[in-house]
Amino acid sequence: MNTVLRNSTLLRHGVFFLGLAALLLVLTSFVFDPYTNYNVTEVAIYAICTAGLTVLTGINGQVSLGHGALMMIGAYTTSVLLTWHPDLPLILMLLASMATTGIAGAIVGIAGARLRGPYLAGATLALAVALPQVPSHFASVFGGNQGLNVPTPAPPAFLGGDFSPEQWLAWITLAAAVITFFVLANLVRGATGRRFRMVRDNEVAARLSGIDVARTQVLAYMISAACAGLAGSLFAYWVTVTSPSGFTLNLSLSLLTAIVIGGLGSLAGAVIGSFILVYLPVWTGGFASSLNLSSNVANNVPLAIYGIVLIVAILVFPRGIAGGIGSIARGATRIIRSSRGPTALPAAPESPSQ
Amino acid sequence: MLEVAGIDVRFEGVVALDGVSLTVRANQIVGVIGPNGAGKTTLFNAVSRFVSPAGGTITYKGQSLLGVPAWRLAHMGIARTLQGLGLWPTLTVLENVVAGAPSRTRLASDLLALPGADRRTAALRDEALVNLGELGVADRASGYPGALPHGIQKRVIIARALMAHPSLLLLDEPASGLSATDVNDLIDVLRSLRTRMAIALVEHHVDMVMAVSDRITVLNLGQVIASGTPAEIRANSDVANAYLGQKVAHA
Numbered sequence: 001m002n003t004v005l006r007n008s009t010l011l012r013h014g015v016f017f018l019g020l021a022a023l024l025l026v027l028t029s030f031v032f033d034p035y036t037n038y039n040v041t042e043v044a045i046y047a048i049c050t051a052g053l054t055v056l057t058g059i060n061g062q063v064s065l066g067h068g069a070l071m072m073i074g075a076y077t078t079s080v081l082l083t084w085h086p087d088l089p090l091i092l093m094l095l096a097s098m099a100t101t102g103i104a105g106a107i108v109g110i111a112g113a114r115l116r117g118p119y120l121a122g123a124t125l126a127l128a129v130a131l132p133q134v135p136s137h138f139a140s141v142f143g144g145n146q147g148l149n150v151p152t153p154a155p156p157a158f159l160g161g162d163f164s165p166e167q168w169l170a171w172i173t174l175a176a177a178v179i180t181f182f183v184l185a186n187l188v189r190g191a192t193g194r195r196f197r198m199v200r201d202n203e204v205a206a207r208l209s210g211i212d213v214a215r216t217q218v219l220a221y222m223i224s225a226a227c228a229g230l231a232g233s234l235f236a237y238w239v240t241v242t243s244p245s246g247f248t249l250n251l252s253l254s255l256l257t258a259i260v261i262g263g264l265g266s267l268a269g270a271v272i273g274s275f276i277l278v279y280l281p282v283w284t285g286g287f288a289s290s291l292n293l294s295s296n297v298a299n300n301v302p303l304a305i306y307g308i309v310l311i312v313a314i315l316v317f318p319r320g321i322a323g324g325i326g327s328i329a330r331g332a333t334r335i336i337r338s339s340r341g342p343t344a345l346p347a348a349p350e351s352p353s354q
Numbered sequence: 355m356l357e358v359a360g361i362d363v364r365f366e367g368v369v370a371l372d373g374v375s376l377t378v379r380a381n382q383i384v385g386v387i388g389p390n391g392a393g394k395t396t397l398f399n400a401v402s403r404f405v406s407p408a409g410g411t412i413t414y415k416g417q418s419l420l421g422v423p424a425w426r427l428a429h430m431g432i433a434r435t436l437q438g439l440g441l442w443p444t445l446t447v448l449e450n451v452v453a454g455a456p457s458r459t460r461l462a463s464d465l466l467a468l469p470g471a472d473r474r475t476a477a478l479r480d481e482a483l484v485n486l487g488e489l490g491v492a493d494r495a496s497g498y499p500g501a502l503p504h505g506i507q508k509r510v511i512i513a514r515a516l517m518a519h520p521s522l523l524l525l526d527e528p529a530s531g532l533s534a535t536d537v538n539d540l541i542d543v544l545r546s547l548r549t550r551m552a553i554a555l556v557e558h559h560v561d562m563v564m565a566v567s568d569r570i571t572v573l574n575l576g577q578v579i580a581s582g583t584p585a586e587i588r589a590n591s592d593v594a595n596a597y598l599g600q601k602v603a604h605a
Contacts, residue, residue, distance in 0.1 A: 008467075008469065009467040009471070010467040010468065186465055186467035187464055187465055189467070190467065190475070191464055191475060192460075193464075194445070194452075194453060195459065197444060198445075201443065204436065205436060207425045208434050208440070209428055209454050209517075209518075210427075210428030210455075210456025210457070210518065211425055211456075213425065215459075
């Protein structure tokens with residue numbers, strides 16, 4: 001059994017992600033209250049997007065400041081389709097959003113294959129700034145600055161009449177997230193992931209090893225964009241209204257921040273980063289209001305704490321929180337293995353700050 | 355196998371190669387020597403499609419290489435090593451060698467981790483271990499290349515190039531930085547590889563090139579000044595003046 005597991009990526013990842021799905025099903029059904037489910041749905045949406053982004057930036061080495069804009073394409077695909085054909089099934093909306101955003105990503109990727117580093121950052125930044133301006137110019141299709149309303153998907157009848165739409169959306173989103181992570185984990189582990197890394201680290205050597213560098217970069221952008229599109233579609237259902245104000249440059253920067261804090265190139269890091277993105281404002285907001293400060297100070301406390309967490313996380317965990325946990329775990333194993341403590345000390349400075 | 359005929363390469367008006375020709379036949383080792391700046395690596399770069407010649411032809415197995423993108427050469431059986439090694443620091447030695455196998459993207463199979471993807475990876479790993487074994491460094495497979503001595507890294511990049519099952523192997527300074535023992539080992543490796551492929555090497559180590567090559571081409575200032583067997587090259591007075599003599603004077 002053990003060797004079968006070790007030799008089959010499909011089986012190993014399948015078992016892990018099925019277990020994860022079962023756990024999430026139990027948690028969202030019996031453990032979490034509606035508010036937690038609502039927040040967890042948001043975490044899952046961001047995680048889908050940041051997982052794609054971390055593959056692009058961490059594994060393939062292409063930066064994107066425009067993933068918020070790509071999410072917007074996914075969200076508007078779903079929202080516009082729903083205004084035209086309100087009865088189309090949800091799965092079709094998700095797939096259509098992945099398709100349109102994937103195509104948009106391929107176009108960005110074709111430009112990206114010619115641009116490096118800061119130039120690529122600049123080009124994607126332009127996308128993030130320009131795209132939110134589009135809906136107001138085509139208000140008849142996109143609803144202008146008011147946006148388009150998106151009905152929360154109705155749960156299927158067999159779940160019973162009093163099954164809440166919010167929980168249904170949580171299930172859909174988490175299922176989408178688990179499938180996304182399963183597929184991306186396969187990709188990262190397999191030959192395609194290796195090719196992404198080869199291109200990232202040494203383009204000349206990659207070419208000599210028979211890799212079409214430009215095509216590989218476009219492919220990475222397309223996959224990453226499809227994830228952003230899926231996230232955007234779910235985001236539209238979650239917010240229930242799709243408007244340009246939901247997809248500001250701030251969103252794009254937050255997504256990039258999340259993968260850096262979580263650990264660049266790590267799928268687990270993408271989840272951790274998304275948790276921080278959602279829960280840090282919640283916690284710091286509660287903390288700030290408990291201090292009884294005047295409102296204009298209290299309003300800025302979450303922002304200040306966010307900045308401090310960013311700085312501390314990057315100083316303490318240069319390889320992100322996922323990387324930090326990894327080295328703490330390795331350090332702990334070393335301490336356990338060698339009962340003589342001093343040789344294992346290097347891991348210690350990281351532990352107190354955890 | 356490889357026929358380079360009268361190629362010119364210019365960089366912003368500077369002539370790097372001027373009417374250079376080079377012929378490599380099957381099961382032949384051809385050495386390219388010449389002082390620094392003679393255009394040796396530029397010649398390799400033209401063959402591996404990193405620079406486009408302004409004139410002349412490059413044909414491989416009767417097919418023109420001009421217009422073929424660089425990445426496709428590995429699929430056609432032309433492998434090249436780099437002077438700067440170009441090993442991937444984040445991949446293990448074994449993965450670095452596996453990476454040398456020119457493969458097609460099988461996205462669906464990769465995304466779903468279909469058993470075929472695992473099987474292909476396993477087969478490539480077995481082959482990579484065989485290649486590392488042939489170069490005597492199989493015991494280093496699980497380590498990372500950054501920690502290895504230079505001589506071992508040099509062997510790893512040859513093992514990687516062999517993953518393309520090359521008919522033509524281009525080696526860029528394979529002996530640079532090697533100890534005398536390592537150079538002797540390299541000569542043995544090249545002689546055994548010659549039974550399976552043609553080899554062209556660019557090299558500063560003249561003794562090594564003399565010992566291993568069937569034919570030698572000497573470049574100076576972007577032009578071929580001599581071409582022939584090692585004995586002919588040694589007897590050539592132009593070569594002695596332009597290159598070998600200069601080297602003696604420095605020594």
